[in-house]
Amino acid sequence: MSMYFHLRAVPPSALRNSATWFQRLFEDDWDIVRERIGRHREEVLDRQYLDVELLYSGIPPNHAPDGPPTDVVLGGRPVFPPNPSLPPFLLLTAAQVTGVAGYLKAADFDDLWRRARPQLLRPYIATDAEPEVRGLFAATHRDLTAFYAQTAEYGDAVVKWLVI
Template structure:
């Protein structure tokens, strides 16, 4: 089973606290689809940029949950514009190689070991660049972020 993350930038004043409304943001939007199995592990060991900050934990799986009527489905997650700016700053300054070095020993056994490292490094690096570009652009626009994590 693969995990996928869909991201959508939304102007903060337009946000609604409704799972149905948030789900509609993703209708017909295949462009936001990103494979993300274990991507959060890249950021889990990273140090936040300042005291009290938590962007490393918010890059992939962070945000305020908005629960659905069907409680068996994972909640949608919402980051405020300020949180999205924090994540953008963290990602813009992050050294991917250092992040990879902290996570590689945990990740490589799941993907075929040391022989698979060049391919896995590349896949995680691409996902990191995509996330960085998304968050930097979102922060420049002053938008909030809605996340939909699901397994297929």
């Protein structure tokens, strides 16, 4: 079973306050999404998305104050799908996206890594795994920074969903 955490940028004018519309947004392929909302930007985190959340938010349950650090991965207003067995969608407004983009642009990856390093390395037995693991988190940080920066530049919102 593959689990992915998807983040999709949506222009506010195309956004619908409907869980059914959000579900279609994630079920449709990229070309259909691009046709429906006029452009397409997406970021996908693999099943370790909670580790990425830890990088920004601190030790669970979110020891960071409310705001951009907690919004990068899991933040947003929940919108519950019609099927209660499915996880909720998370919606960040364009203003919230701008806040997250500013936070990520100003964040020092080395500081984030130092704070979360012990928890992020815990699952890895090999003592020489740190350079590879750190590199993966650094790449994800760069990707998320670019995604939020471009999304904020367009003035778009972000809809997030754990796709199982």
